[in-house]
Amino acid sequence: MTQDERTDRGISREEFLRRAAVVGGAGVLVGLGASSASAARLTGLGPAAESGSLQVLDWSGYEVKDLWKQYAATHPDMKPKFTFMTNEANALGKMRAGLKPDVVHPCVGYVKDFADSGFVQPWTPAMLKNLKNLNPAMVKAGQINGKQWWIPADWGFDKILYRTDKVTPKEKSWSLMFDDRYKGKIAWFDDLNQLVLAGYYLGFKSPYNQTDAQLKKSQDLLKSKKSLVRMFWSSETDLQNAFASGEVWIAYAWPADYVAMKAKKLPVAYMRPKEGALSWVCGFMLGKGSSRVQAAHAYVDAWSSKQAGSWLETNYAYGAANTTARPADVGLMKALQLDNPKAVSEPLAHIDRYIPRRALYSKLWDEVKAS
Amino acid sequence: MTTGTEVTPPPALSKRRRRRDLTTPGLLALPLGWLVVFFVLPICFVGAYSVGALSLFPGAHHVTFTAWHDFVHGSVYLSLFWRSVRMSLTVSVLVVLVAYPLAYFLALSGTKRKYVLLLVLIAPFLTSYLLRVLAWKVILGSNGVLNSMLFWTGLRSPDHPISQLLYSKFAVMLVLGYVWLPFVALPIFVSLESLDRRLLEAASDLGATRWQAFRKITLPLSLPGVAAAFMFVFIPTVGEFVTPSLVGGVTGYMYGNQIADLFGSGLDWQTGSVLSLFLLAVVAGLTLVFSRFLQIGRVTTG
Numbered sequence: 001m002t003q004d005e006r007t008d009r010g011i012s013r014e015e016f017l018r019r020a021a022v023v024g025g026a027g028v029l030v031g032l033g034a035s036s037a038s039a040a041r042l043t044g045l046g047p048a049a050e051s052g053s054l055q056v057l058d059w060s061g062y063e064v065k066d067l068w069k070q071y072a073a074t075h076p077d078m079k080p081k082f083t084f085m086t087n088e089a090n091a092l093g094k095m096r097a098g099l100k101p102d103v104v105h106p107c108v109g110y111v112k113d114f115a116d117s118g119f120v121q122p123w124t125p126a127m128l129k130n131l132k133n134l135n136p137a138m139v140k141a142g143q144i145n146g147k148q149w150w151i152p153a154d155w156g157f158d159k160i161l162y163r164t165d166k167v168t169p170k171e172k173s174w175s176l177m178f179d180d181r182y183k184g185k186i187a188w189f190d191d192l193n194q195l196v197l198a199g200y201y202l203g204f205k206s207p208y209n210q211t212d213a214q215l216k217k218s219q220d221l222l223k224s225k226k227s228l229v230r231m232f233w234s235s236e237t238d239l240q241n242a243f244a245s246g247e248v249w250i251a252y253a254w255p256a257d258y259v260a261m262k263a264k265k266l267p268v269a270y271m272r273p274k275e276g277a278l279s280w281v282c283g284f285m286l287g288k289g290s291s292r293v294q295a296a297h298a299y300v301d302a303w304s305s306k307q308a309g310s311w312l313e314t315n316y317a318y319g320a321a322n323t324t325a326r327p328a329d330v331g332l333m334k335a336l337q338l339d340n341p342k343a344v345s346e347p348l349a350h351i352d353r354y355i356p357r358r359a360l361y362s363k364l365w366d367e368v369k370a371s
Numbered sequence: 372m373t374t375g376t377e378v379t380p381p382p383a384l385s386k387r388r389r390r391r392d393l394t395t396p397g398l399l400a401l402p403l404g405w406l407v408v409f410f411v412l413p414i415c416f417v418g419a420y421s422v423g424a425l426s427l428f429p430g431a432h433h434v435t436f437t438a439w440h441d442f443v444h445g446s447v448y449l450s451l452f453w454r455s456v457r458m459s460l461t462v463s464v465l466v467v468l469v470a471y472p473l474a475y476f477l478a479l480s481g482t483k484r485k486y487v488l489l490l491v492l493i494a495p496f497l498t499s500y501l502l503r504v505l506a507w508k509v510i511l512g513s514n515g516v517l518n519s520m521l522f523w524t525g526l527r528s529p530d531h532p533i534s535q536l537l538y539s540k541f542a543v544m545l546v547l548g549y550v551w552l553p554f555v556a557l558p559i560f561v562s563l564e565s566l567d568r569r570l571l572e573a574a575s576d577l578g579a580t581r582w583q584a585f586r587k588i589t590l591p592l593s594l595p596g597v598a599a600a601f602m603f604v605f606i607p608t609v610g611e612f613v614t615p616s617l618v619g620g621v622t623g624y625m626y627g628n629q630i631a632d633l634f635g636s637g638l639d640w641q642t643g644s645v646l647s648l649f650l651l652a653v654v655a656g657l658t659l660v661f662s663r664f665l666q667i668g669r670v671t672t673g
Contacts, residue, residue, distance in 0.1 A: 086635065087635065087636050088638075089634070089635060089636050089637065089638045090635060090636075092427060092428075092638070093427065093634070096427055096428070113638075116428070117428050118428070184534050191636070226621060227621075229620075229621045230534075230538050230620055230621065231538050231620045231621060232620075232621060234616070234636075238617075241508070242538075245512050245513070245514055245515075246513055246514050247512060247513050247534075247537065247538065358638070359637075359638070359639060362636075362637040362638065362639060363637075363639070363642075366447070366629060366632060366633070366637065367447045369621075369624050369628075369629075369632075370447045370448065370450070370451040370624065370629060371447065
């Protein structure tokens with residue numbers, strides 16, 4: 001266990017708020033000056049040509065104004081109106097049912113599904129001033145046929161969270177998720193991602209696009225190790241409750257979970273497996289037929305700002321796509337490797353991506369759960 | 372029951388009868404319309420999804436029965452379904468067994484406060500469903516109330532709590548039983564309450580023991596209530612997904628969770644629709660069987 005994978009102190013709530021206020025305040029000042037001018041310059045029209053509230057289909061928790069303060073300053077009359085999605089399938093379902101968001105927030109693995117669905121259209125990169133500061137690997141992941149369909153915003157690792165006082169890993173590997181010594185103390189993520197993880201563990205070449213034989217092996221591994229697992233978590237709250245109360249000692253987890261457990265003074269480590277961490281990146285897509293295209297660009301540009309990114313990192317312990325963003329706490333930054341833009345991409349981590357045969361993966365994962 | 376008693380009305384009544392004929396459809400229009408719009412039509416949509424006539428994504432699609440074929444021939448979903456049915460049956464039977472004496476006491480003990488007691492029984496329903504399920508997590512957890520008590524009494528070492536209490540099939544069945552107990556007690560209470568006490572007096576006059584009176588009179592007369600109570604708990608629990616997702620862990624995964632997953636995260640509305648319709652068909656079939664049973668019960672005892 002290296003020092004950079006732990007933070008030695010949690011951050012108190014007051015500290016969070018104080019820092020948030022400082023960062024947020026700075027955001028307003030910068031935002032007011034810079035982007036109203038740039039929006040007008042880039043579009044040649046200014047925001048006045050569009051009207052009504054900006055329709056945003058987003059994850060709950062992302063409606064916080066600090067994340068789009070710059071937009072609020074330039075578009076005071078076009079306040080965002082939020083509808084919440086529980087996952088990408090849920091968002092597609094809502095759009096299928098007739099919801100027409102100007103902006104929607106899927107993660108990178110679903111970019112192609114959304115693009116193919118006909119509910120979204122590509123962005124105009126020239127209208128996004130902050131795009132140049134976003135992690136290039138992530139920006140590239142949002143391109144299809146040379147068009148920028150998706151703008152990265154927030155990201156995090158999928159690594160192994162474990163109790164250092166109860167668990168002694170044999171090696172830094174995903175094998176800890178399948179370790180017989182900790183039967184009944186392990187939590188898996190309730191997602192077909194488990195098959196991808198199994199693929200990396202088994203040393204396959206393209207775990208996101210496994211052959212039938214490889215998928216069979218991955219599925220067999222999961223089925224045979226399922227009896228060790230206490231729970232499949234689908235909400236972070238569930239995981240954090242179970243972890244904090246000692247129900248589980250080992251979990252597939254996101255950075256925010258690690259920070260939350262640290263804050264509860266639990267002795268935990270957040271381990272990068274030698275097979276590579278997985279990483280997820282979520283971002284914005286532009287609704288097809290949107291009548292507020294310029295406002296949508298301004299909104300996403302606000303999210304892409306350093307200020308919003310720093311707020312996100314400080315308060316939610318997620319990474320921001322803007323590589324210049326920094327959390328208020330240096331220990332947190334080191335632990336989550338936010339200062340290393342390459343930490344999120346190959347070979348250190350495998351960014352989530354389109355799975356050509358997702359339906360099959362999904363079915364196989366369902367079978368693991370139902371078996 | 373109104374079976375096979377068609378009588379031609381006398382001419383003088385026919386005018387009134389005709390007006391009544393208009394009243395009945397008029398009164399039925401709203402509930403029937405409601406059923407059509409919010410029950411029959413949605414089921415038709417689900418049916419259309421299940422054969423691919425409708426799909427999540429716009430664009431060309433064709434009708435196919437592959438999802439049905441896979442469902443019937445693949446073993447995974449069906450075996451999960453039967454596992455859920457078994458769990459649900461166990462819960463229903465146990466809850467009815469527990470609720471019966473409870474309802475019996477409330478209805479027949481002659482206490483003046485029976486309605487107050489009934490209110491106490493349903494008092495937990497003043498709190499949210501989610502809260503009550505989550506409270507069980509506090510009780511059943513590895514460091515929960517029960518295990519802490521075992522540690523305290525020295526019956527169990529803190530290093531080895533009974534971990535099967537939570538995130539297991541047992542937890543799901545316990546919580547479901549707890550949640551549905553009042554619903555089960557109510558119909559039994561009602562059927563026992565409406566019992567004609569003179570029958571019991573007569574039985575006693577004729578020399579029947581209390582046990583005989585219960586077996587020959589009280590129990591048969593309350594059977595419709597028991598059957599209704601059984602359905603009250605069986606139908607919702609067989610498709611349950613909230614409780615298993617909160618306390619079920621890996622082994623408590625039920626058929627309803629599978630449906631929720633297929634629609635919610637799997638993007639496979641077609642298979643999800645097939646599973647939903649199958650569940651609906653089984654539940655509808657069971658309801659028919661039971662409603663028949665209910666009527667037979669009434670006929671043979673009344």
